[in-house]
Amino acid sequence: MHIPDGFLNLPVSGGCALLSAGGLALAIARLKKRFADRLIPVMGVLAAFIFAAQMFNFPVAGGTSGHLMGGVLAAVVVGPMAATLILTVVLIVQCLVFQDGGLIVLGANVFNMAILGTWVGWAIFASIARLGRSTAWRHVGVFFGAWISVVVAATACAGELALSGTVPLRVALPAMAGVHAVIGIGEGIITWLVVAFIGKVKPEMLT
Amino acid sequence: MNRRSIVIALAICLAVVALASAFASAFPDGLEWVAEQTGFIESASEAPVIASPLPDYSLPFIASPFWSGLSAGAIGVAIVFGFFWIFRLLFRGRASSTTGQE
Numbered sequence: 346m347h348i349p350d351g352f353l354n355l356p357v358s359g360g361c362a363l364l365s366a367g368g369l370a371l372a373i374a375r376l377k378k379r380f381a382d383r384l385i386p387v388m389g390v391l392a393a394f395i396f397a398a399q400m401f402n403f404p405v406a407g408g409t410s411g412h413l414m415g416g417v418l419a420a421v422v423v424g425p426m427a428a429t430l431i432l433t434v435v436l437i438v439q440c441l442v443f444q445d446g447g448l449i450v451l452g453a454n455v456f457n458m459a460i461l462g463t464w465v466g467w468a469i470f471a472s473i474a475r476l477g478r479s480t481a482w483r484h485v486g487v488f489f490g491a492w493i494s495v496v497v498a499a500t501a502c503a504g505e506l507a508l509s510g511t512v513p514l515r516v517a518l519p520a521m522a523g524v525h526a527v528i529g530i531g532e533g534i535i536t537w538l539v540v541a542f543i544g545k546v547k548p549e550m551l552t
Numbered sequence: 553m554n555r556r557s558i559v560i561a562l563a564i565c566l567a568v569v570a571l572a573s574a575f576a577s578a579f580p581d582g583l584e585w586v587a588e589q590t591g592f593i594e595s596a597s598e599a600p601v602i603a604s605p606l607p608d609y610s611l612p613f614i615a616s617p618f619w620s621g622l623s624a625g626a627i628g629v630a631i632v633f634g635f636f637w638i639f640r641l642l643f644r645g646r647a648s649s650t651t652g653q654e
Contacts, residue, residue, distance in 0.1 A: 346583040351597035382644065386553045389636030390561040393629045397565040400609055400625050401572035402581065409585035410577035438632050443624070444604035447597065502583065512592045520586040528582050547557065 346502050346525065347439065348454055350447030354509040361505065362452025368460040369433060372426040384423060387550065391419045392431045394539075396438065403531055411528030414498065416463030417470055417491040418536045422543065422550055425467040432459035453505050457498040466494025484537060491536035492529040499525035565629045573621030 353361070395415035402410040415435075419428035433455050439445040446454045470490025474483045503521035507514035543550050553561070580588060587593040600607075606624045614620035 346581065348583065349596045350601060351595050352587070352592070382640065383553070385636055385640040385643065386558055389633045389640070390553065390558060390565075392636060393562060393565045393633040394568070396628050396632045397568040397572065397625060400569060400576060400621070400628075402577040402579070404577040404579055405582075407585075408579050410579035410581055412576075412581070434635055435632060438628060438635075440604075441602075442604055442606055442631065443609050443628065444600055444607040445609070448601040499582065506592070511595055512590050516590050517586070520590055521582070524582040524585060550553075 346457070346499055346521075347436075347446030348450045348457075348502060348505075350449045352447075352509065352511055353450045353453055353505050354511075355449070357505050357509045358449050358453060361450070361456045365433075365452040365455040365460060368429065368456065372429040372460075375426045376430070384427065387423055388419075388427055388431050391415075391422060391428075392434050395419065395431065396435050398535070399435065399439070405524070405527050405531070407524075409524060409528075411495075411525075411531050413535050414458055414462060414491075414495055414532055415536075416458060416498075417466040417487070417494045417532075418539055420463055420467035421470060421487055421490075421536070421540050425464050428463050428467065429459045432463060453502075457501045457505075461501050462494040462498030465497045466490040466492075469493050484541070487540050488533035488537045492526075492533040495525050495529035495532045496522055562629065562633060565633075566626060569625030569629060570622050573618045573625060576621075 395413065395418065398413040398415060400412070402412045404410050414432075416428055416432055419431045423431070436446060436451065436454050436459060440448055440451050440454070467490060470486040473486030473489060476482065477485065499521040500518065503514065503517035506512050506517045506521075511517075540551070579585075584593065587596070606627065609624045609628070610617070610620040611623050612620075614623060
């Protein structure tokens with residue numbers, strides 16, 4: 346759901362950019378202590394994988410398509426703050442090099458996907474995993490956290506579209522949340538598969 | 553992550569890019585679809601604020617969509633991973649100058 350330029354007005358774009366700057370500052374501050382030499386290559390690999398996976402649009406019923414967002418995938422491996430930085434780097438490269446997502450609305454895309462969706466999805470994952478205390482529940486948490494991260498990001502996007510006067514909320518919200526509730530199932534399945542794969546071949550990465 | 557696992561992981565990324573170049577769905581994504589259905593798709597800007605070198609994940613001078621997409625994707629993977637790699641080198645330099653280790 347990379348928003349192109351033109352969908353959001355300047356005040357909403359600016360407000361989102363400010364929110365994103367705050368979120369990024371928080372993520373960097375929280376990470377500073379943990380910016381171990383070991384973490385950065387893993388972040389690079391995750392960013393490369395998420396970039397690659399975001400090229401892979403899968404068809405969804407009704408003539409639309411979706412691709413992995415990857416926020417919860419990254420958060421499960423390296424934590425939500427590092428995940429925010431990973432997705433932000435991916436979004437900046439997509440915007441500047443590949444014209445995917447607008448430059449003026451970059452702050453909105455970062456806020457929706459790298460910050461809000463990722464943090465809420467991770468919180469849901471962590472709560473379910475902590476509640477269940479078993480591998481099976483962890484899998485449930487990964488799937489559901491990934492699913493909700495997409496729905497939350499789409500809901501925020503609908504709100505920004507409505508605040509910008511592009512489309513009324515009563516139209517945007519059910520449409521965006523509805524189609525992304527379906528795309529989110531793909532997010533849940535891919536995230537679950539990749540986390541399970543990492544758990545098989547490199548379990549020490551998931552501690 | 554040791555060097556060997558990084559190389560394997562990046563090879564997996566390139567495989568995903570290749571699969572995407574061959575099989576990715578051309579249907580509009582969720583937001584585009586909503587924009588078409590509810591009629592605000594035309595509010596998207598015609599021209600980008602700044603011109604991107606590789607718009608739509610393609611190299612303009614390669615005719616084959618598969619190779620064009622694969623090359624553009626490989627460049628993207630390299631840029632994204634390279635960002636963190638350079639950051640790591642900078643971080644290492646700073647860490648070694650403050651602690652005298654490494």
